[in-house]
Amino acid sequence: MSVRLPLCRSLCVAVFTLLAGCAGAPGKTPASPSLNALYGQLDAASKGYENALQQAREGDDQASRKTLAAALDQLKQASAQCTGTPGCEPQRFYAVFDRLLRLKDGSAIGDEGLETAGESTSPAGQAVGAAGLPQVQRSVTLLHGQKLSELIAMNGPVKAALEMWLTQWRPNLMDAWVNYQYMRFEMWPQYQKADLPEAVLFGIMAKESGGKVHAVSRSGAAGPLQFMYATGLRFGLGSDSGFDTRFDPAEAARANAQYLNEQLRVFNNNLELTLAAYNGGEGRMRRLAGDRPGVSFYDPSVYDELSPETRDYVPAVLAAAWLFLHPQSYNLRFPKVDGRPGQVTLKRVASISELTICLGNAGDMPEGWFRTLRNLNPRLDPQMQQPIGTTLHLPRALEAAYASRCVDGPWPILAADLHDAVAPRPQVAAAAVVPSGGLRRYRVRAGDTLIGIVGKLRCSSVREVARVNHLHRHAIRAGQVLTVPGCR
Structure with missing residues (x-):
């Protein structure tokens, strides 16, 4: 040593x-x-x-x-x-x-x-500590050989962000932790390969989406790490058979790591300026930093010219990363999560929503498993029933629960009955009703899902829209024009 x-x-x-x-x-x-x-x-x-x-x-x-x-x-x-x-x-x-x-x-x-961040779990599911990891894996606390703790200035803005994470944002922090633990086996290896600290990955994800893979911002940023469409394309994120790969946890982490390393080279390994570039745009940060490789993010010539959002974003990410490393030192205890990956092969037709119902609170999950199942199967419409033989990804701890609760018995029958129910349509004025058999057009927006569109228009059904538009697995893309059958 x-x-x-x-x-x-x-x-x-x-x-x-x-x-x-x-x-x-x-x-x-x-x-x-x-x-x-x-x-x-x-x-x-x-x-x-x-x-x-x-x-x-x-x-x-x-x-x-x-x-x-x-x-x-x-x-x-x-x-x-x-x-x-x-x-x-x-x-x-x-x-x-x-x-x-x-x-x-x-x-x-x-x-x-x-x-380190408590007792972590390797992708293989074995408990590890920093001292027991090979050098290539110690980037939980290292950024290109530098101690992350030496790169985080414990100043007023970071302390204020720590207070927010420990008070008003505490539920978001806990949700982000749980969501991340189930996706860690996909996201963390991408940061390991790039020699970046896991704590930074968690900090960015906690602030950007809270670990909600399908999150979409008002500006159109999408995915667990909130890539803008054009920026995502620069780093290999795009359409794959109609699926926006910004929503793929592994691909998003890979692209994020590439982006950070690119900007770290530009800003002389200044993590604060790099995070500011990620949030506020690299062009703006390059203009503000100019040819000053040692300029601080908090230098008035930089800090005062940034948007309030970016001024808050950087210390918030760093504070979340710091808590990832030192939870107990701030009277914070993250829940223990068995994030080992598993999978099941469906033995009966089911959607993610139906599986959520039949799994219930298995594994002492009070909030249910909908978010986790969506995160681990981002390409699937949660309302679309998947055929027998489909492979679904879920935490390994749920494999037994699926076999005991979701194959036979009352719960899958109940889930299917609820799934097939048709909500009554509200009465509308006669002038607003499209004649039977009439068609409408709808242009898909970023973040839309097929079930969301049908619910918004209050007409037709998911299956009918999919059939009319020849949609494969309900996949849609932003800008696509759908033909929507009218109310019947």
Whole structure:
């Protein structure tokens, strides 16, 4: 294990310099015994981190992690008492907390960090940690050899975004985590090949779509990573037998990784400028950065010229990435998800909607499996029944549930009955009714689905529209003109 001792010493010196400043400064009232005791706890927590680093140098990773966790708990307890202690400066705790978190992320341990995003799962389904991964897979915390923790400035905007993710956006963060875990086996390998951090992939996906594969923005950006149509074409995303591959998780991650690496080369590995280019356009960012390879995203000549959306977007992505790496340090616990991929061969005709009904809450999934099944089978219309023998992708943990719940028994019968039900059509004025047998034209818009179009027009049926337009598996594309049979 390689150890960067100069960096370790410099960070430790910085920590103890901060602590020394707590003892008293010229012109200030001497610290009270209670305040000195509180700063003593802070000092002890810092020494705990130093001990953890020494244990890591000696190759005792288990003891190092245990010492590290205890020191962090001690730091949290001491900081909690700061508010009620006269003269205590919370900012000193925040500064030390930030520095020690970076030590915990491995900034002083060479290539092997002491913490990743909890216990992760490899594409093969085996639990792994950062220290156990081969070098090519350590990009969970590395960006082209640089520590991700060293690239994220823990400044006001990022801290504000952390608060949003931990409060108002918390449900979105949790949904994004769960959705990502089921698609990880498709998306993460694309980032591994590109030598990019998994945390950045999660941060972008959490902010862009929350892991909803079929998300479409008002501007026409589509897919889990929200590619504009023209940008997607540049990186190989387009139409494949009528399917927009921007909605394919693996293809979207591949294209996203290629885009980020292209822009990282342009902006001298500046992650903040690269993310700003992804959101606000690379042309605009190149004009703002000019020929200044070291310019900061927060430089007024750059930051003040960006849209409010981009100014918020960059710290939001970085904050989500930081939480991916350090959830427990922010009192955040992501749910454990068995994301191992599986598949079933249909033994009876069924749609994704019907499977969602018959699977119910299998695997303790309160929200049901509709989103996951859609994400893993993005080419399928969720309302279209698939024939016997069709292969569907789903989490491996659901294979047994499908066999027990969706092949025989009452649940598939109920699901089919609900699926075949016809909603009553509202009464409309006679002048608005198209005569029986009449036809209308509808131009497909980005994000449309066949069932959505039929529901919007309140006439005909999905099967009838598919039959009249000779649609294969209900596939439609933006700009296509459909013939829609009138109300009968």
